[in-house]
Amino acid sequence: PYCVILPPPNVTGFLHMGHALDHTIQDVLIRWKRMSGFNTLWLPGSDHAGIATQAVVEKDLRQQGQDRLEMGREAFLKEVWAWKQKYGDRIYSQMKRLGDSVDWEKETFTLDEGVSRAVRKVFVHLYKKGWLYQGERLVNWSPPLQSAISDLEVVHKETKGNLYKLAYPVEGTDERLVIATTRPETYLGDSCVCVHPEDERYKHLVGKNVILPIINRKIPIIADDYVDREFGTGALKVTPAHDFNDYNLGKKHNLPFHNILNVDGTLNESTGAYQGLKVQEARKHIVKDLEDQGFLVEIEPHTHAVGYCDRTGAVVEPFLSKQWFVKTKELSTPARHVVSNETIQFIPEQWTKTYIHWMNIIEDWCVSRQLWWGHRIPAWYCEDCEAITVSESDPSSCESCGSKKITQDNDVLDTWFSSALWPFSTLGWPEDSEALKTFYPTSVLVTGHDIIFFWVARMIMMGLEMKGDVPFRKVYIHGLIRDSEGRKMSKSLGNSIDPVEMIDQYGADALRFTLMAQMATGKDLKFSLPRLEGYRNFMNKLWNATRFSLTNLEGFTAPKNGVDSVLPATEFTTADRWLIFKTGKLQDEVNQYLEEMRFSDAANALYSFIWHDFCDWYLEFSKPTLYGSVAGPKHATQLVLAQTLNRIVRLLHPFAPFITEEIYRRLPIRGDACVIDAYPTSQEDQAWLGLGSEIAAFEMELVKETITAIRNIRGENSIKPGQKIDVYLSPKDDASQKILGKNRSEIVRLGQLNLCEIAPRESLKKCALAPIRMGDSQVDVIVPLEGLVDLEKEMQRLKKLIEKQEKDIKILSGKLNNQRFLANAPEDVVEADRALLATVSSRVEDLRASLMRLSD
């Protein structure tokens, strides 16, 4: 089994470039594993995304002049479901454009019945265990949402504000105690003023009271070493109901909690004249009133971190309310353990640290939301005895007193609560389904680092607690997509790119390949259009190469049993056997890279093989044979074409499923469909790969070098492409002589030659020289230049070459004259350098001699 669960996108959302990346990675893995014979499952789904969806629908309704609160819960939910019905499939159709090969039959929505059952079961389980509790606490409150949000949903941003210094008169004296605050309006909720016990300035005031200005409330001055004497005035106003630190102080010193806010973020009835004002408004009024009455001492600019709601962007207010919390202490311990002992492996590894750090400082998780869209909390309150009944199925009476007067909690669960169960709830849990037995734990989770805490960590905790096993073996964390300037893509910046638009313009395959080619492990990637264009060209190149091949495969019939009935191996050319050999290497590489999830390496290996090895060299080499009429070699080359194309499309298929399937179905050698054909591995491809040879590969490289050397001389000497020239190839060993002889006609053709003589010889008088060395083989490429060009250019070329080689000689001889290098470096390294120095030296000699002859 090999299973990937798709991170469920927001049901009302659109596919953005981040999804395209995320999905492509998963699709590559799934297609690769599917072709490799695994029992694969890629399970799609979508998320109700409580806050986001409710916000969208509310906004829509407001535009129609309707209001959620007026409509009531039931009517509103009907609207949201209608919305879900209408837009829920939008992202799925986009996924199809991308080519996601998910199992649509297993598609799951987070509010589906099965998932809902799972949610309730987990809720009850945790409640019974005491790991899920209700408590009155200070929580992060989002006024626009009128709901609590979790710590993670708060984003802290450095914000410019002011530090206000306020004077509080000390009761019974003429003294005024000056405190510093960034939120002067909260003075209405002050419970005390706190100073450091050792602070000489204030020691005499501890135990006395101050009178809060205007409202004239009397509050004590207390001492606690929590206070930083250096900050502000060293005197701290304490507002336990509206600040997390003050909350702790309030608990510690048993202070009263004065709540000054309403759920919508306006000041409440306890604030008198300020009632109904929003915090920002109230602040202005209060500061002005304090100033008018002489209580404002100073305002100085001050930058500090302010928490904002990540959904609405509003300033988060610490707010006292009754909420449900998941106790994380016990859950986090095993969850931390499975990562530190590598039962779950993070890729790249660096995220392990981030994860463990977070697990160490994790706080209880506020899971209730004052929303309507989501899983309603399965808790019922009894009007008669005030007991709470928590139950998997809707109860008809109070568990404690049997009263029928029970009402369900109005709130819903945090979206991430159901997401945390996703790896097993989608597979059928709490039923002991076949899918669950087969696919849990899943193989790999692919996601961005922005939701490691939101989602990954919580899935691990819940998986371990409910299933007793990790939810996945590996977590592949990919980078974020940025625009070409490195900024995060976002709607508000207007720099986000619609993947479907890119698909329309360049094709899904090109987009997918671009993403994969740039997907170096763990790094953010800048999306660049030129790059996308380049890979579109690559797809085009493959298409054209196929057209060429198919044209030349007309009349070709593939041998019945693969390669058994094939012609004798002698019919294969050097190029044929080189290509086959390289195909084997490619298969190993791509499989290995995919195994290690090194997607860019895999993509680049394919790119380079297809474009350079196959198109640039092999197809050019194959033309004379294909255009010719010699049956044996022609058939052999056709076979190589057909077999290689077959392997190319299979290898490329996970990256570019559309074009490869299209090509596949036109090939003379193929099965039913590329998507279900086998992924090529060298182990299972021995019959074919056996026709390749490393020796032929070496020979081919020598021939390529020779042709390149000839082209180089032509180019550097500005010899027109149409102008045919004479070339003397002077091999310095028998092996080279044989190799060149065997491939003479290709050299003539691709070098645009008149005459090509292959024999050891002295250099000619006025000629260009290119000495080649590969391993033990050495060849001098000699091109007579007399009458062709002015010799100045060739002299320049030689001088440049000589310079380069001399530099190498200097470095090499420096090393070889270093006694310590000789003494310490491994023998083979020293030997290699010695050999290299010898070659380079003799090459330089030849080049110098050639230069001399030119200037004669």
Next chain:
RNA sequence: AGGGCCUUAGCUCAGUUGGUAGAGCGCCACCCUUACAAGGUGGAUGUCAUCGGUUCGACCCCGGUAGGCCCUACCA
């Protein structure tokens, strides 16, 4: 404040057991050669941010510095 990441050719980036630096795009020159001008052939370009250490040898390992990015964090 703590932690992480990054700095390699004009641009975007590869470079995993330390042995004389690579790709794509762009650039220059030549080419409409019957698969492909979204193409072909050839070419130029790097004190691998900086300083120091380890090593025979460092882009790679260790430490300092500068610049950029991100995360975590209650400083009123």
